[in-house]
Amino acid sequence: MVNIIMVSSDFSKRIAALQDMIDSSSHIVFFWWAWVSTESWVPDFRSKDGLYNQHDVQFDSYQPEYLLSHSCLYRDTKVFFEYYRQKLDCRGIKPNITHKKLAELEKVWKLTSVITQNIDWLHQKAWSKRVLEIHWTTQRVYCDKCGKRYNPDILFTDKRAIPLCDCWGLLRPDVTLYEEQLPADAWNQAMIDLRTADLLIIWWTSLMVYPANALIQYYRWDKLVIINRDPTSQDSYADLVFHEGLGEVFSALKI
Ligand SMILES: [Zn+2]
Structure with a gap:
């Protein structure tokens, strides 16, 4: 299962491979780098519609x-x-299937932590305990x-x-806003968890720039899974790549 990119292969085969990886791992880290973790959340400030609001802010x-x-x-x-x-x-947003399945993985002692930029508290709403919030929270x-x-x-x-x-x-x-110092505790714990992880699953986004990419370097690159709707620059380093949505992938897993 090393360095085999199976993005072109059948979805069910890739799910079976991911299931095997999860079953044989005991220190999984899930890396979720986006401010808000709902897949339905689409930043529309780049789009041409709905630009104005009550304070005439464009x-x-x-x-x-x-x-x-x-x-x-x-x-x-x-x-x-x-x-x-x-x-x-x-x-008013509720945890989705991905938040729930990650919480289940933690319950059965497979998941070490979720390392995240998410500030939306949805992992905690799904009863995840080990959430390393690199950017703290709106709560x-x-x-x-x-x-x-x-x-x-x-x-x-x-x-x-x-x-x-x-x-x-x-x-x-x-x-922690851009230009502000990240919380040292969460950062240091994330480094430790990545060093000891045996499977890293990343929801890769276009925002995976510094410091997210620097943090990932602490992983020993044992087994790496990348999930993203679009191809990423890191796909060739992964053992398994999904260009499907997170919900689609996690719904298909038996956890
Ligand atoms: Zn005051």
């Missing part, structure tokens, strides 16, 4: 990374919150002046364009 005049950056939060605060409210409101909100903690829903329910604390400090999510 998202497509900004780089996607800028909209989730420290600069945007403090320089274009209204833009940041408009984007955040429209794109990262995960309150905590604090005042950047006095440090007071708030219910995270306030960022979505506050009618003001810019949500403020009683002390007039800015309320912000406890999310």
